Amino acid sequence: MFDLDLSAAHPLTAYGWDDGFAESFTPFAGQGFMPGRVVRVDRGRVDAVVPDGAGVRTVLADTALVATGDPMRVPCTGDWAVIDLENGRGGDHVDGVLRALLPRRTSFVRSTSSKRSEGQILAANVDHAVIAVSLADALDLGRIERFVSLAWESGGRPLVVLTKADLAGDGHSLAHLVADAESAAPGVQVLAVSSETGEGLDVLAAVLAGGTSVLLGQSGAGKSTLANALVGTSVQTVQATRDRDGKGRHTTTTRDLLALPGGGVLIDTPGLRGVGMWDAEGGLSRTFSDVEALAEECRFHDCAHLSEPGCAVQRAVENGELAVRRLESYRKLLRENQRIVAKTDARLRAEIRRDWKQKQALGRHMMERKRGDGR
Ligand SMILES: Nc1nc2c(ncn2[C@@H]2O[C@H](COP(=O)(O)OP(=O)(O)OP(=O)(O)O)[C@@H](O)[C@H]2O)c(=O)[nH]1
Ligand SMILES: [Zn+2]
Known part of the structure; x- marks a missing residue:
């Protein structure tokens, strides 16, 4: 089997495996299971990197996981999972079963907070x-403030690139732009890079x-x-399909999660790219910590x-300590956030009502049938 030893030689270290995840995996060790990191989810099929030398394996989530109906328990890119390759091998290139998910440290959730069952987990x-x-x-700057709030809300650390x-002109104007971005995101690192010239990419790679x-x-x-x-080559990885049909076909597999050559892991999923606002009240507080600190006074x-x-x-606006733009942006994002929370709540209420009505209708139907049978 494989070694749970946490040496640099562990095949999953490049994918972010560490002591903490190894600890969470302990109860599953020795049952023929291995840990794996989800690199892509596509219509119920989960691709995960596993330490068995084969690289990426395709598995299906255990029905017990899916049957809960809780979208928060559905595997997503970035999850660490308990993989069973001894069972569940099936046609259509399925190599096994995803038995469980290790506890998530952070999660990007669309819609309301993670306590809510209707949240959709993105990473x-x-x-x-x-x-x-x-x-x-x-x-x-308003757009930066919006994204930074979402980032804080996820539990991850924002970084503005x-x-x-x-295209930004001379070093002087570039420094100004960096300072402007910093003013919109107190305590957040801002880096300027160019994929064209390579400027700043080494600093970014190090972070x-x-x-x-x-x-x-x-x-x-x-x-x-x-x-x-950052990856150095095309993000598309070409993988040989296992030679089951003897044709030795090659398929191109896209992954949403990649190990970076200089260390670290990059997730780039289509669903996350242009995310809108969701309930990010805590994130807004962090992004506008300067405004909220003033409000205390x-x-x-x-x-x-x-x-x-x-x-x-x-008073701070009048003194020039706080940009009026920033106060207006704060108000706008708070309003937007409240609207979304209200809308979600309304949707939830509507769902409950519909469910209840259906049950009532069903109950009536059963009663009528019963009465009919008795006649
Ligand atoms: N001059 C210059 N152009 C760049 C640089 N990076 C990207 N571009 C150009 O900007 C355009 C958009 O870049 P993409 O990488 O496709 O942008 P994206 O964010 O992935 O866009 P979506 O896939 O729509 O989310 C392309 O025409 C790139 O060639 C850069 O560092 N310098
Ligand atoms: Zn006030």
Whole structure:
């Protein structure tokens, strides 16, 4: 079998395997199971890297996992899983069964918070959320604030990467742009890079070497180009299909999770790329920690920072300590967030009502049938 030893030689180290995950796996060890990291999920088929020398294996999730109906328990890219290759081998190139998921450290969830059952999980065990912002267009600080809030909410650490730095003019204007981006994301590292010239890629690679990262950002921000530059070759990996039919065909397999040559793991899934806002109240608080710290000083604890007397936020705007743009952006994102939470709640209520109505109708139907039978 394989060795659970945590030496650099462990075949999964390049995929982020560490002491903590090894510990979570302990109860499953010695049962013929092995750990694996999910690199792609496609219509119920899960591709995972396993330490058995074969690289990526395709498995199906245990029906017990899927049957819960809880979308949070469905495997997603970045998950560490308990893989059983001894059983469940089937046609259509299925190599085994995914028996369980190891506890997630962080998760990117669409819709409301992870406590909610209707959340959709987009990526798991993410340490850094890389927010790609193109310098080909004027910086949209509000957009940076939105993505940074989502990143904080996921539990990962945001990192703003200003791409296409070759288009930003001289070093002086580049420094200004970096400072502007920093003002929108207190405490968040901002890096300028160019996939074209290679500028800044070494610094970025060094940051990403520690853990698992996801790529976020608008369409056209330069994410694919950046991923290719970081990986060194095309993100598409060509894999030989096992020679079951004797034809020795080759298929091209795309992965959503890649080991970076300089260390670290990069997740780039289509579902995550242009994510919208969801319930990110905690993330907003972190992104606007400066505004919230000022609000603590307001005379009224429910101050709306409009025209109340003793408003510390308004005072800071007047003093030039706080940009009015930032206060407006804060308000806008809070409103947007509240709208989404309300909408989700309304949807949830509607679902419960529909379910209840169906049960009532079914009950009536059964009663009528019973009565009919008795006649
Ligand atoms: N000048 C310059 N252009 C770049 C750089 N990186 C990317 N581009 C160009 O920007 C365009 C968009 O890049 P992509 O990598 O496809 O952007 P993306 O974020 O992956 O876009 P989606 O796939 O739509 O999410 C392409 O035409 C790239 O050639 C760069 O560093 N410098
Ligand atoms: Zn106030």
